Amino acid sequence: MTSVLRLENIHKSFADEGGRRHQVLAGVDLHVMQGEIVWLRGESGSGKSTILNISGLLSTPDAGRVWINGHDRTKASPRAAATVRSKEIGMVFQSSNLLPELTALENIVLASSRQLSREAVMQRLERFGLAAVADRKAKRLSGGQQQRVAFCRALINQPSVLLADEPSSGLDASNTEAILEAMRSGAESGCGVLVASHDEVFKHIAHRQLPMSEVLVEQV
Ligand SMILES: Nc1ncnc2c1ncn2[C@@H]1O[C@H](COP(=O)(O)OP(=O)(O)OP(=O)(O)O)[C@@H](O)[C@H]1O
Numbered sequence: 001m002t003s004v005l006r007l008e009n010i011h012k013s014f015a016d017e018g019g020r021r022h023q024v025l026a027g028v029d030l031h032v033m034q035g036e037i038v039w040l041r042g043e044s045g046s047g048k049s050t051i052l053n054i055s056g057l058l059s060t061p062d063a064g065r066v067w068i069n070g071h072d073r074t075k076a077s078p079r080a081a082a083t084v085r086s087k088e089i090g091m092v093f094q095s096s097n098l099l100p101e102l103t104a105l106e107n108i109v110l111a112s113s114r115q116l117s118r119e120a121v122m123q124r125l126e127r128f129g130l131a132a133v134a135d136r137k138a139k140r141l142s143g144g145q146q147q148r149v150a151f152c153r154a155l156i157n158q159p160s161v162l163l164a165d166e167p168s169s170g171l172d173a174s175n176t177e178a179i180l181e182a183m184r185s186g187a188e189s190g191c192g193v194l195v196a197s198h199d200e201v202f203k204h205i206a207h208r209q210l211p212m213s214e215v216l217v218e219q220v
């Protein structure tokens with residue numbers, strides 16, 4: 001089994017408005033294996049989103065290394081990072097970040113790195129219970145429908161790594177079940193999933209739990 005994501009001794013600090021730096025991550029080590037669902041849990045402000053943003057190459061660590069599929073991507077340029085993201089990483093955020101004026105179907109077609117027929121996209125939307133709203137603009141979808149479209153979009157390029165930041169927040173039980181199922185089936189086809197959340201519901205699908213207190217070698 002290979003690790004699809006590995007963080008090695010990651011340090012990250014942020015400057016406050018007065019210019020003082022605050023250390024958020026001080027020596028984070030974690031890995032996610034192929035087909036594994038890892039649940040990152042910890043209190044608000046403990047650095048979960050910071051870890052996901054660094055893993056998704058949206059933010060650069062001050063020190064340490066980020067490995068995606070065995071390649072060191074720590075120093076990837078923004079352009080190279082975007083290529084890695086489009087081919088190897090799917091991301092879902094707390095708010096779905098869909099393009100509001102595009103339909104559900106168009107949001108997915110736009111994210112796809114291959115030419116997909118309408119039928120192929122419709123098949124995927126159907127799996128998420130979204131066929132009936134495929135041609136509805138994202139801004140006219142409910143929060144739960146938007147989040148399901150976001151999962152469908154994140155998985156469209158069959159990424160090796162899926163990063164999900166508080167994906168269940170504000171969702172009812174049936175929408176939550178739909179996103180749990182999306183993660184489960186992504187993992188069954190080999191995707192490694194890292195989900196950051198307070199929501200205890202992830203205990204049902206996680207192969208492993210990672211409390212922030214355990215990933216932080218040293219708290220500053
Ligand atoms: N861009 C930034 N600039 C300055 N400080 C930041 C920035 N991003 C995060 N922080 C700070 O880093 C700390 C960790 O934030 P982070 O968003 O990673 O926490 P979290 O565990 O995801 O919290 P929550 O559960 O509330 O989402 C917080 O103290 C936050 O204020």
Ligand SMILES: [Mg+2]
Pocket residue numbers: 048049050165166
């Ligand atoms: Mg967060």
